[in-house]
Amino acid sequence: xxxxxxxxxxxxxxxxxxxxxxxxxxxxxxxxxxxxxxxxxxxxxxxxxxxxxxxxxxxxxxxxxxxxxxxxxxxxxxxxxxxxxxxxxxxxxxxxxxxxxxxxxxxxxxxxx
Amino acid sequence: xxxxxxxxxxxxxxxxxxxxxxxxxxxxxxxxxxxxxxxxxxxxxxxxxxxxxxxxxxxxxxxxxxxxxxxxxxxxxxxxxxxxxxxxxxxxxxxxxxxxxxxxxxxxxxxxxx
Numbered sequence: 531x532x533x534x535x536x537x538x539x540x541x542x543x544x545x546x547x548x549x550x551x552x553x554x555x556x557x558x559x560x561x562x563x564x565x566x567x568x569x570x571x572x573x574x575x576x577x578x579x580x581x582x583x584x585x586x587x588x589x590x591x592x593x594x595x596x597x598x599x600x601x602x603x604x605x606x607x608x609x610x611x612x613x614x615x616x617x618x619x620x621x622x623x624x625x626x627x628x629x630x631x632x633x634x635x636x637x638x639x640x641x642x643x
Numbered sequence: 644x645x646x647x648x649x650x651x652x653x654x655x656x657x658x659x660x661x662x663x664x665x666x667x668x669x670x671x672x673x674x675x676x677x678x679x680x681x682x683x684x685x686x687x688x689x690x691x692x693x694x695x696x697x698x699x700x701x702x703x704x705x706x707x708x709x710x711x712x713x714x715x716x717x718x719x720x721x722x723x724x725x726x727x728x729x730x731x732x733x734x735x736x737x738x739x740x741x742x743x744x745x746x747x748x749x750x751x752x753x754x755x756x757x
Contacts, residue, residue: 561744572649572736572748573687580744618686622744628700629675629740633686 536619536634543609544642551637552603553619561622562595562602563631566615573618577604599624609641644670647739649749656727656756664722664752666737672717673739677746678710681734693720727756 536553543549553562561580565573577588579595579602586593592605602621606613619634646669656662666676675694679687691712693699699712709731711723720739724731732755738746 563745565748570734570751570753572647572738572751575645575745575747578745620746628692629744629746630677630689630692631744631746635686 534634540638549606554601559621560624563620645747647749668739675740676720
């Protein structure tokens with residue numbers, strides 16, 4: 531099936547540092563979404579991207595929809611302990627009309643106070 | 644807003660029994676609802692897509708007779724795990740879509756089959 535390659539798989543950083551993670555695919559997407567999941571909870575939508583090249587911010591989070599429509603990145607600036615969690619990218623294929631999302635494998639973020 | 648609830652949050656059942664999980668969109672009407680399963684330290688695995696008033700579309704490898712999905716209204720979908728076995732123990736998460744591309748997730752249901 532279709533896959534999204536999300537990297538890095540995990541990160542352990544110091545509070546205050548900036549974080550960057552990305553997702554790539556060989557397929558073209560018409561939507562990119564970034565979610566955060568805390569242990570035992572459902573994912574929470576952080577940022578939604580709809581157009582190639584689009585750059586969107588949500589507080590300390592910034593995400594971009596790649597020009598080729600095959601990739602996206604998420605940056606977190608000045609990390610804080612509550613940023614800890616698993617971050618997932620998700621995309622909808624341009625060829626899809628079902629609303630189904632394809633998910634990356636997740637990036638586990640740990641922040642050391 | 645876009646709030647999705649799930650009930651129950653945790654359930655323990657005996658092998659061979661059936662369990663029903665409810666998913667509700669609380670402040671919007673959901674054109675489509677999705678059911679996922681998640682194993683520890685893994686990503687979300689889509690089980691099925693359901694639209695109100697029509698049969699659910701199951702992903703390859705998901706048994707439709709074991710995982711019964713009913714989407715009775717624009718705000719409610721249910722997943723029934725029939726004749727549950729220990730291997731069905733997992734974290735089940737639903738999501739709902741307003742019609743664009745975003746999916747809003749419920750808090751999940753932890754199912755343990757003993």
